[in-house]
Amino acid sequence: MTTVKFKKILLLDDDKIQHLLFLKRLGFLFPDLVLFFKSRPTEAIKFLEVNEVDLIFLDLNLPEMCGWDFVELLKNNAIESRVIFVSGSVSSEDRQKVKNNGMIHAIYEKPISDNDLQEILGV
Helix, strand or coil: CCCCCEEEEEEEECHHHHHHHHHHHHHHHHCEEEEECCCHHHHHHHHHCCCCCEEEEEEEEECCEEEHHHHHHHHHCCCCEEEEEECCCCCHHHHHHHHHHCCCCEEEECCCCCCHHHHHCCC
């Protein structure tokens, strides 16, 4: 079995199909992970106020606010977790903003590959 450096992961994405894909792929690759799924930023913040996660996969395009605004909300609520952006369309502007933001560790286009997942999870 593969050992990963993250144990608890939150996926914040309003696309339920992405939830299923992550569940199947991460569950298959890393069966010991604890996965949480949220569709709306407000429910994710409430969850994170009482639950710690090691890693957040965060969609850039969400209802209520964009991923960048959600990262500011994390910062304002003193919630510390590694953040990885995932999006169906990644602009060069977003890539540059990620480089200049210490809370965001990377940005990937959907669908994220198994190799990328293994790289992110430290395998």
